[in-house]
Amino acid sequence: MSLVECVPNFSEGRDRDRVNRIRDAIASVDTVKILDVEMDPNHNRSVITFVCDSSKAVDAAFAGIKAAAEIIDMDAHRGEHPRFGAADVIPFVPLQDTKMETCVRLARDLGKRVGEELGIPVYLYAEAAQRPDRSDLAAIRNKNFQYEQLKEAIKEEKWKPDFGPSVVGKAGASIIGARDFLIAYNVNLNTSNMEIGKKIASAIRAKDGGLTFVKSLAFFLKDKNMVQISMNLTNYRKTPIYRAYELVRLEAARYGVLPVESEIVGLVPEQALIDVAKYYLQLNGFDEGNILERKMEKAANME
């Protein structure tokens, strides 16, 4: 068993029945476990999180994309979030011992099938990108360039899809790729000064000279009267949570500001938390095989 997570985003966030039909299409594939279905009516967008064996991941994602193409008409779709298609973005994420290369291969296999069998234009992004200008999702589709703009632009060489026809139908286009597990992590500070918040957010993010796998923004939390440093940790193995937390603390200290609490939004792999414990306790020789639950699992597998 080689585990893969897939987090497809669909352009329907208001009609529960239609979202359930997409979910059921995915869930009908062998080994699939649906972990979460999140509908956002403002964005008119849903995120379905599932895990499955890597050998079934293309089938499962394809089933979801096919159902979405049948159900969603992009000419009728309105919502705040930028989007290209009915099945908008479909990233594969390696779990446990699965390699990134496996997910890159899955993305390309899926892209080929979606292009050929469904006639939907496909753009490969992130680790699966085949052109440097498609590594960054925001450089592909954004507020200023989405479904409506792509319809015209797809004839241009710059917008030639990686798979499928250079024609945009009612299902729009799909952006398929592979990326590492993303941890949404926020630290709240004992200040309401957004100037300080912006300086801290800038100091820690990759773009401005901070940590390589950190994206960050400062927000003001009205109900708590606090500044929040909101982060995406895009590779928790290389930029672990404790390093992001400690760097926020370090930068905050120069303004006499302290962290009050932090929070993880959504799912977090167990190992990311174990790594935090290992750091603070200086457990430098720790063998994860001695975690009771892992030992039990191993004993179970040996039977």
Next chain:
Amino acid sequence: MSLVECVPNFSEGRDRDRVNRIRDAIASVDTVKILDVEMDPNHNRSVITFVCDSSKAVDAAFAGIKAAAEIIDMDAHRGEHPRFGAADVIPFVPLQDTKMETCVRLARDLGKRVGEELGIPVYLYAEAAQRPDRSDLAAIRNKNFQYEQLKEAIKEEKWKPDFGPSVVGKAGASIIGARDFLIAYNVNLNTSNMEIGKKIASAIRAKDGGLTFVKSLAFFLKDKNMVQISMNLTNYRKTPIYRAYELVRLEAARYGVLPVESEIVGLVPEQALIDVAKYYLQLNGFDEGNILERKMEKAANME
């Protein structure tokens, strides 16, 4: 499924074949998973760690005690560690959602069977103790009072067993009980001064005014030229690892001494490490249900 761990200690640590026969007797019971078998030739003693469903725990431990009683002759046994019997100490430990009361009941059920069916005197200890002078294992058997002394003393009221006859046969007596999961945790310091080590060990242990569920001693590590504060954390839910570590650090600081590294010896429940991460990151509202692996397990159970 209500999980229980059991860590029986047997008075045979040199003959692998005999230890394996005891292990196999335990392993033959349904739901049992053997996690570890540790033989100590100096102490001439083995520790077998297994987990199983609570409904099978008495059967499994009984099978081990019966095998040990057939295999081991206490009149022929020599070794450094104090001991009462062939199956010397048998603690049940609650895992996950299992309650301590369940383990107390298991200890008493097992004690009754061992006393009645095997004719072995049984003393209930720790949480399962029925007399206050039997709460502490070291007050029952120790360097000065073991198998040889018990043979005579068992006729006295003080030594009347909780179950079984007031006669010690070649299998000796067994000490059966229930206790919380024990984490063996050491912190190594950048000093070779044992005077400092002893002061720190004293400051943090329950007996001398430290943390309620900490037992500690200072050792000198010759190969590292370092003092080690060696701890038993006897209730990691109430006295978590981070608190023990931080108190060692705090007490060491007054001598200008710092922790160099720490280590967990043997098994540790995952939750004990998650609790460390939650403390240091100030993850005060964290929901363990959002750990990816737990979410997956839950999704699997729902099928």
